[in-house]
Amino acid sequence: LERIKAEGALQARDFGGKRPDNKMWSRSPSKRALEQLFIEGELMIPYRINFRKVYDLRERVLPTGVDTSVPSEEELCRHLIASFLRAHGLGSVKEMNYLRKGIGPAMRRTAKEMEEDGLVVPIEIKGKGKEYFSTPSTLALQLQNLPRSSLRILSPFDNAIIQRNRVNKLFDFDFQIECYVKKDKRRFGYFCLPILHRNSLVGRIDAKADRKRGVLLLYHLQLETSITDTDAVLQALNPELKRFAVFNGCDTLQLCHYNGNGRHPDFA
Numbered sequence: 001l002e003r004i005k006a007e008g009a010l011q012a013r014d015f016g017g018k019r020p021d022n023k024m025w026s027r028s029p030s031k032r033a034l035e036q037l038f039i040e041g042e043l044m045i046p047y048r049i050n051f052r053k054v055y056d057l058r059e060r061v062l063p064t065g066v067d068t069s070v071p072s073e074e075e076l077c078r079h080l081i082a083s084f085l086r087a088h089g090l091g092s093v094k095e096m097n098y099l100r101k102g103i104g105p106a107m108r109r110t111a112k113e114m115e116e117d118g119l120v121v122p123i124e125i126k127g128k129g130k131e132y133f134s135t136p137s138t139l140a141l142q143l144q145n146l147p148r149s150s151l152r153i154l155s156p157f158d159n160a161i162i163q164r165n166r167v168n169k170l171f172d173f174d175f176q177i178e179c180y181v182k183k184d185k186r187r188f189g190y191f192c193l194p195i196l197h198r199n200s201l202v203g204r205i206d207a208k209a210d211r212k213r214g215v216l217l218l219y220h221l222q223l224e225t226s227i228t229d230t231d232a233v234l235q236a237l238n239p240e241l242k243r244f245a246v247f248n249g250c251d252t253l254q255l256c257h258y259n260g261n262g263r264h265p266d267f268a
Contacts, residue, residue, distance in 0.1 A: 001037065001043075003015070004043070005057060009046060009056035009060075010055060010056075012030055012034055012052070015028075016030065034053075037055075038053075041058060043057065043058065044057075044058050044061035044062060046061045073103065073106050076103070077103065077106050077107050080096055081096050081111055081120065085134060085135050085138070086135075088160075090125075091132060092132050095166050096133075111133060115133070120134065123139075150198065150236045151196065151197045152195075153193050153194075153196075153241075153244055154195070154196055156175075156192065156193060160196075161194055164176060171200065173194070175192075175194055175201070178190060178191075179191050188220055188222050190206060191207075192206045192220070193207065195223075195237065197232075197233050197236060202227055203221065203223035203224055203227075203260065205218060205221045205222070206220040207219065209249060209250050210250070211248070213252075214251045214252055215253070215254050216248055216253050216254070217254050218253060218267075219256050221255060221257070221259070221265070222260065223259070223260030224260075230260060231262060234265045238265075242267075253267040255267060
């Protein structure tokens, strides 16, 4: 703290020290200390340099006038419920309580209170149960008139799919990012991207940009076996892959492996 106060924002590497071993996630003593001070709120991270965190004193980062009072349990629960439903449209208490420990009963109690106040509405999804909530404003939308993009390639960290159990239950799509899985145990690839077609998750693709050659390598394209119109999905995927290639600095597609119904696609 004294060094950062005197010298300004610093990175962990500025303090020296070595990791106790060569494992990927091991940390030096200085890095552990900086992260602890960050968790305690003494330090904040105003920016990064090449993905590396830069630490500075809280008072030099946090704008003046920000309310730093600790919310009550009810205020926290109401915030979690309202923000989740605003982002996702519907959800169960368990989903809205994602990664939060010890507040399940309070969340259920608050959801019931918000229902009595008319702020949330319980809904039943056919075949999925009665555990979901939505909001009056969401239910008032004319959903059939909302524009739907034909097909999009999603990030594996997209909020729409970040909860594996939720996606599996609502979309019958079992997704797991496999970059943290040992190579011999991966099913689909190192960094698979989910494919959204209209209102269904229809597959995943493991791709890598070879920018020197200008080629987007499609290592593995996997479509769900439940798809009834594979040709329509592949037809919609073709222009999206071309846009994705340009985004990644490539102008050519090369499909290495395809697993799905129908013919082997030719992304010309």
